[in-house]
Amino acid sequence: xxxxxxxxxxxxxxxxxxxxxxxxxxxxxxxxxxxxxxxxxxxxxxxxxxxxxxxxxxxxxxxxxxxxxxxxxxxxxxxxxxxxxxxxxxxxxxxxxxxxxxxxxxxxxxxxxxxxxxxxxxxxxxxxxxxxxxxxxxxxxxxxxxxxxxxxxxxxxxxxxxxxxxxxxxxxxxxxxxxxxxxxxxxxxxxxxxxxxxxxxxxxxxxxxxxxxxxxxxxxxxxxxxxxxxxxxxxxxxxxxxxxxxxxxxxxxxxxxxxxxxxxxxxxxxx
Numbered sequence: 001x002x003x004x005x006x007x008x009x010x011x012x013x014x015x016x017x018x019x020x021x022x023x024x025x026x027x028x029x030x031x032x033x034x035x036x037x038x039x040x041x042x043x044x045x046x047x048x049x050x051x052x053x054x055x056x057x058x059x060x061x062x063x064x065x066x067x068x069x070x071x072x073x074x075x076x077x078x079x080x081x082x083x084x085x086x087x088x089x090x091x092x093x094x095x096x097x098x099x100x101x102x103x104x105x106x107x108x109x110x111x112x113x114x115x116x117x118x119x120x121x122x123x124x125x126x127x128x129x130x131x132x133x134x135x136x137x138x139x140x141x142x143x144x145x146x147x148x149x150x151x152x153x154x155x156x157x158x159x160x161x162x163x164x165x166x167x168x169x170x171x172x173x174x175x176x177x178x179x180x181x182x183x184x185x186x187x188x189x190x191x192x193x194x195x196x197x198x199x200x201x202x203x204x205x206x207x208x209x210x211x212x213x214x215x216x217x218x219x220x221x222x223x224x225x226x227x228x229x230x231x232x233x234x235x236x237x238x239x240x241x242x243x244x245x246x247x248x249x250x251x252x253x254x255x256x257x258x259x260x261x262x263x264x265x266x267x268x269x270x271x
Contacts, residue, residue, distance in 0.1 A: 027139075028136065030083060030085070031132050031135075031136050033083060034080060034083060034084065034128075035129055035132055035133065035253070037076055037080055037083075038080065038126075038128055039129065039250070039253070040076055041076045041077065041080070041099075042126060042129075042246075043246075044069055044072055044073050044076070045073065045121055045122045045125065046122060046246070047069060048066065048069050049119075050239065051065060051066050052066075052114045053235060055107070056106075056107075056109065056110070056111045056114055057111045057231060057235070058231075058232065070103045073099060073103065074100065074103070077092075077095065077099060077100070078096070080092050080096070081096055088128075091131075092128070095121075095125065098120070098124060099121050102117050102118065105117075106118075112167075112168045112169075112170075115167045115168050115170075116164065116168055119160070119163075119164035122160070123157065123160055123161070123164075126156075126249070127157075129253075130153050130157075133253070133256065134146055134150070136260065137149065137256075142259075145256065145259060152252050155195055155196055155199060156196075156245060156249045156252070159189075160242075160245055162188045163192075163238060163241055163245065165185050165189075166185040166188075166189045166238065169182045169185055170182075170238065179223060179225050180223070182219065183219065183220055183222075186216050186219045189216060190217065190220065193213055193216075193244070193245075196244070196245065196248050200252070206244065208240050209241065209243075209244040212237045212240040212244075213241075215237050216237070
């Protein structure tokens with residue numbers, strides 16, 4: 001009788017562990033899909049920001065150049081709301097509302113307002129990735145990995161914030177006060193980029209990124225007086241640095257996913 005009871009208890013425990021493993025596996029599979037889709041949204045928002053800035057600052061962009069990407073972003077947002085966990089759904093709905101408002105209003109914005117609004121939407125997308133990844137690590141008992149990731153994440157988000165602040169000044173008029181502000185923002189941004197090189201030397205030390213860092217140094221040396229650089233050159237500088245930051249973050253996510261045995265698909269991050 002004792003053996004029967006013991007065997008029954010063992011079977012129940014094994015069944016419970018299998019069910020728990022199966023449930024956890026499904027949760028992780030869903031997290032994986034959400035992270036992949038959020039990565040796609042962030043990438044498409046960066047592309048949309050480039051089109052919007054070109055339209056608002058340089059030359060008109062035909063509507064059909066933006067319609068497809070806006071449709072893809074909207075479809076991705078609907079997918080995210082549908083597949084998100086019930087407790088997280090309000091955050092995904094809020095993200096969808098924020099981005100849809102941006103897609104509807106960007107043509108009436110100034111270049112600096114467009115930069116700021118796109119930057120906020122991109123960071124909101126990254127914050128959701130961060131939330132999912134941290135939950136994933138904690139529930140997988142990856143304490144050391146979660147602490148390491150949190151430190152890396154802090155560097156990424158600080159760098160993006162510094163880049164947005166610098167970008168907002170690129171299109172503004174260049175009186176003495178604006179030159180001083182641009183100089184200060186360039187100093188902050190350069191410090192952030194140099195710090196990122198410690199996280200991922202390959203991502204930051206590409207020739208184009210090194211050239212952009214040298215241009216930042218020249219802006220600082222000139223105390224923000226950048227008459228020799230036109231607006232297109234300045235915007236290209238910021239696009240290059242944005243690409244470097246996202247390459248570093250993508251590499252962090254890929255390495256992290258490999259350590260928790262669910263590799264993310266490698267993808268080329270576009271400028």
